[in-house]
């Protein structure tokens with residue numbers, strides 16, 4: 595090999611190593627984000643959560659972004675911002691929302707993500723997309739499997755292991771093919787190597803909290819698995835995790851589903867927007883009869899928290915958020931021009 599080709603070869607290796615080491619996210623200036631979102635125009639608003647508002651934007655290269663802008667600066671919000679950025683910068687998986695970067699100038703805190711054209715699962719199940727019935731059974735299965743893969747990656751393949759602590763329909767975003775990406779790592783926790791759980795203040799969303807976590811503050815992977823189970827029931831039934839049954843009380847989706855499941859009334863449980871007759875035949879029928887023989891379905895009272903427990907959850911934590919109805923948002927067209935384009 596000639597000296598020249600050795601140099602070229604070395605250069606190639608250097609470039610490849612550099613590419614590998616280079617983070618895929620960057621720091622944005624506030625000016626750039628102002629320009630991308632048309633000065634955080636109301637028309638660009640995609641939604642709002644506990645942290646602040648989320649805006650659609652377009653960068654100078656034409657790529658679309660979602661920008662989450664902190665509402666009010668506080669120490670708590672600063673922690674949430676840092677946790678989210680630190681975790682998202684570490685993880686890369688097809689079913690976890692990608693971080694494009696962040697901006698921290700003065701008291702402004704902004705997180706820049708990949709834009710998900712089909713917004714959140716919440717908007718399709720209970721929000722302004724729900725009447726369009728875009729989620730057939732195949733899409734719902736893909737959403738369930740993809741979300742599970744994202745969670746498995748956090749629990750088992752990232753170092754240290756991560757628990758999300760806020761798995762819910764508004765935190766499952768859908769790309770242009772309705773493939774799911776789990777989002778929102780502001781409440782996430784690292785599980786140190788060898789530890790079975792961490793004891794912590796309870797955070798999360800009512801309706802999705804595992805009873806042992808809500809009562810004892812013991813956070814482990816199983817908290818996410820419980821929330822994911824609630825999400826599965828929501829996907830299959832189209833019902834909300836907590837439903838108002840009177841002016842003063844709410845019923846959890848598990849309380850609603852278990853008696854029906856134990857009586858084998860699966861067609862009553864299925865979302866009426868789904869045509870499920872075929873699912874109740876053939877292979878699925880065999881699986882359903884296996885489920886019917888499961889202990890949980892035979893004794894539904896064991897599996898559901900009673901009312902005192904739910905009351906305890908609410909009182910024991912000031913940080914738990916209640917799932918809001920999604921506010922109506924305008925869908926952003928892919929061909930929408932950037933503000934600079936006029």
Ligand SMILES: Nc1ncnc2c1ncn2[C@@H]1O[C@H](COP(=O)(O)OP(=O)(O)OP(=O)(O)O)[C@@H](O)[C@H]1O
Pocket residue numbers: 640641642643644645646647648660662691707708709710711713714716717764765767777778915920
């Ligand atoms: N990357 C994104 N692409 C498209 N839409 C997004 C994106 N991120 C968020 N959104 C939209 O913005 C809404 C608000 O998101 P946000 O995470 O702030 O609040 P939330 O999930 O509803 O509540 P919480 O604060 O409890 O997580 C989402 O429901 C979703 O519709």
Ligand SMILES: [Mg+2]
Pocket residue numbers: 643764765777778
């Ligand atoms: Mg969210």
